[in-house]
Amino acid sequence: MSEQDYGFDTLAIHAGAQPDPATGARATPIYQTTAYVFDDADHAADLFALRSFGNIYTRIMNPTQAVLESKVAALEGGTAAVATASGHAAQLLVFHALLNPGDEFIATRQLYGGSINQFNHSFKSFGWKVAWADADDVSSIAAAVTDKTKAIFIESIANPGGRVNDIEAISEVAKKAGIPLIVDNTLATPWLCKPFDHGANIITHSLTKFIAGHGNSMGGIIVDGGNFDWGKDGKYPMLSEPNSSYNDIKLYETFGNIAFAITCRVLGLRDLGPAISPTNAFNILTGMETLSLRMERHCENTQKVAEWLEANDKVEYVNYAGLKSSPYYDLAQKYTPRGPGAVFTFGLKGGYEAGVKVVSGVNLLSHLANVGDTRSLIIHPASTTHSQLTPEQQSKAGAGPELVRLSIGIENVDDIIADLDQAIG
Numbered sequence: 001m002s003e004q005d006y007g008f009d010t011l012a013i014h015a016g017a018q019p020d021p022a023t024g025a026r027a028t029p030i031y032q033t034t035a036y037v038f039d040d041a042d043h044a045a046d047l048f049a050l051r052s053f054g055n056i057y058t059r060i061m062n063p064t065q066a067v068l069e070s071k072v073a074a075l076e077g078g079t080a081a082v083a084t085a086s087g088h089a090a091q092l093l094v095f096h097a098l099l100n101p102g103d104e105f106i107a108t109r110q111l112y113g114g115s116i117n118q119f120n121h122s123f124k125s126f127g128w129k130v131a132w133a134d135a136d137d138v139s140s141i142a143a144a145v146t147d148k149t150k151a152i153f154i155e156s157i158a159n160p161g162g163r164v165n166d167i168e169a170i171s172e173v174a175k176k177a178g179i180p181l182i183v184d185n186t187l188a189t190p191w192l193c194k195p196f197d198h199g200a201n202i203i204t205h206s207l208t209k210f211i212a213g214h215g216n217s218m219g220g221i222i223v224d225g226g227n228f229d230w231g232k233d234g235k236y237p238m239l240s241e242p243n244s245s246y247n248d249i250k251l252y253e254t255f256g257n258i259a260f261a262i263t264c265r266v267l268g269l270r271d272l273g274p275a276i277s278p279t280n281a282f283n284i285l286t287g288m289e290t291l292s293l294r295m296e297r298h299c300e301n302t303q304k305v306a307e308w309l310e311a312n313d314k315v316e317y318v319n320y321a322g323l324k325s326s327p328y329y330d331l332a333q334k335y336t337p338r339g340p341g342a343v344f345t346f347g348l349k350g351g352y353e354a355g356v357k358v359v360s361g362v363n364l365l366s367h368l369a370n371v372g373d374t375r376s377l378i379i380h381p382a383s384t385t386h387s388q389l390t391p392e393q394q395s396k397a398g399a400g401p402e403l404v405r406l407s408i409g410i411e412n413v414d415d416i417i418a419d420l421d422q423a424i425g
């Protein structure tokens, strides 16, 4: 039986990993080293010229990182992957490979707040321009395409949770424009959603969240779908044109369906530098072995909490795509049939005061700015992440004064509900 035939749970444990050839160690060791001894001078020269592939320096490649990369590529069904220090570093490397100064990309407004900041502010200083479109209105994405547009960026399960995007419809827009669709699959993980099956070309993750799962390590990853023609019209010169920092090699011509991942590694990681530490790669690998078990429990608990909240008379609304009342229910059945994740929002009839009361009153839930931990997490955006905005601006940003966001953990669900019950009062 080849690795391709194994099921998801088997791959999550075994893909990319072998017993250590030097010691027999069964778990993947933490290769805590900066550099690697060359066999001889020819070997060194071949590595530096990309004539052969191997470890040179941990900023570019490391054996612990490599197991993580193979595992995530296998679970997503991609051709190759590149791990990075964080989810945001993965996004930076993706756009670095695709955009020149003056180029544009389209992103949907319904994104992780940190990505909105990265795209609006820091990317500006690279001369990259983001055009915002509405994820619920695919025609607004098509309307934003110009001759400078080089990519479309969306989330599968979109922030602040409880929404699912129509990946296939959006991928049609990308195909028509001859540009790649990038999907941030962080909130879904490949266990809930497989964006490459629906037309995505590149997947990014914050491994920091559900994939690592324990709230103890930062990481990110880029997965290459191997399904985009980078050579067609000279739109992506970093991939298609001779590269003077590698003896004028043409990366797409040389590396074919793994060329995007190679570009992010040998130019992105080499020159921009956001490598994941071997120890964090190890922690994330350990977390991944139980990914499907955790996601199953995350979704089961979240469905029960969302249903309980919907029946609570102090609650005005619940935004969770697992509820029949959600406008995203049908999309969730199609794209995330095992459940639309564990992050969602609800609104309290008591407005701002009631939101502050809940986050102040919880005991088991942790009041903090993160998602995707084994622990249940809660935040009231109007008094924290969105406190600088007016109430009208908060509502427009989908973070009105009454809104509370939850990331449901894998504790006993009765304990989670009891804690929310006493905090809502």
Ligand SMILES: *Cc1c(COP(=O)(O)O)cnc(C)c1O
Binding pocket: 086, 087, 088, 089, 112, 114, 115, 155, 159, 184, 186, 187, 205, 206, 207, 208, 209, 218, 219, 220, 371
């Ligand atoms: C957290 C997050 C990111 C950023 O990842 P970091 O690892 O925090 O840099 C990107 N996208 C989504 C959906 C996230 O939740």
